[in-house]
Amino acid sequence: MEKGQTKKLAELIKSSSHTVILTGAGMSTESGVPDFRSKEGWWKEIDPRTVASVEALEDNYPLFREFYSTRLKALQTVQPHEGHKIIAKWEKNGLVQCVATQNVDGLHQKAGSIAVKELHGSIRKIRCNQCGNEAAKEQFITGESCNACRGKLRPSVVLFGELLPQIAWQSAFQHIQKADLVIVIGTSLEVYPVSELPAMTNGKTVLINKDPVWTAHHFFLTIEGNAKEVLHAVDELV
Numbered sequence: 506m507e508k509g510q511t512k513k514l515a516e517l518i519k520s521s522s523h524t525v526i527l528t529g530a531g532m533s534t535e536s537g538v539p540d541f542r543s544k545e546g547w548w549k550e551i552d553p554r555t556v557a558s559v560e561a562l563e564d565n566y567p568l569f570r571e572f573y574s575t576r577l578k579a580l581q582t583v584q585p586h587e588g589h590k591i592i593a594k595w596e597k598n599g600l601v602q603c604v605a606t607q608n609v610d611g612l613h614q615k616a617g618s619i620a621v622k623e624l625h626g627s628i629r630k631i632r633c634n635q636c637g638n639e640a641a642k643e644q645f646i647t648g649e650s651c652n653a654c655r656g657k658l659r660p661s662v663v664l665f666g667e668l669l670p671q672i673a674w675q676s677a678f679q680h681i682q683k684a685d686l687v688i689v690i691g692t693s694l695e696v697y698p699v700s701e702l703p704a705m706t707n708g709k710t711v712l713i714n715k716d717p718v719w720t721a722h723h724f725f726l727t728i729e730g731n732a733k734e735v736l737h738a739v740d741e742l743v
């Protein structure tokens with residue numbers, strides 16, 4: 506992260522009239538939540554198809570439930586960090602119009618962000634996979650089945666092989682189309698269709714990421730660094 510880059514991003518934020526922030530798992534690692542594809546990420550240890558897919562839910566429910574229960578229990582002690590709070594403050598001050606996130610941890614909302622589009626759903630909401638009946642997370646963690654139809658309980662996250670929630674996607678897409686600035690933070694941009702969003706705006710695009718990201722999209726500005734540190738530095742200039 507160079508001083509000139511944070512100064513440039515601060516100027517872009519101040520001169521933008523419609524700013525969208527698009528986040529991935531790298532936005533939550535400094536709150537203690539592992540990401541997926543970094544060297545200490547979930548998918549370095551586990552094949553996602555065995556736990557985070559429709560097949561896993563249908564054919565290997567015990568492992569599916571263990572994976573998501575572990576993540577749910579860990580989230581009970583997780584708090585948003587300063588970077589989440591800065592984004593919420595910018596929304597409050599009219600500098601950010603929408604946060605579109607791939608994260609299912611609810612940390613943006615916990616930090617105070619209101620216009621949050623959860624493109625990959627939420628791990629905090631449990632429902633019956635058969636009838637859609639809502640259930641408490643404790644019921645899922647303890648292995649109970651649906652009270653209404655005895656079906657399998659699952660978190661309302663988007664599994665590999667499932668479609669994204671249409672309302673969240675449409676709303677995020679409209680904001681991206683209107684945006685004159687899209688700031689992408691903490692994502693490898695490896696998962697379709699979110700990976701396509703930066704290319705769908707006519708506005709300027711900025712990437713803040715710890716590691717290089719292999720993407721066909723050419724960002725107007727790329728800042729290599731940790732989300733919390735970069736957001737803190739930019740916040741001092743806006």
Ligand code: APR
Binds near residue numbers: 528541543607716
């Ligand atoms: N600051 C900035 N970037 C970070 C930080 C940090 N503190 N920590 C990690 N990163 C970067 C990593 O370098 C990596 O490029 O964040 C990126 C996270 O990428 P992934 O682990 O692939 O996470 P994400 O892009 O959100 O994955 C998308 O994949 O498995 C699915 O549903 C899951 O929503 C997830 C989707």
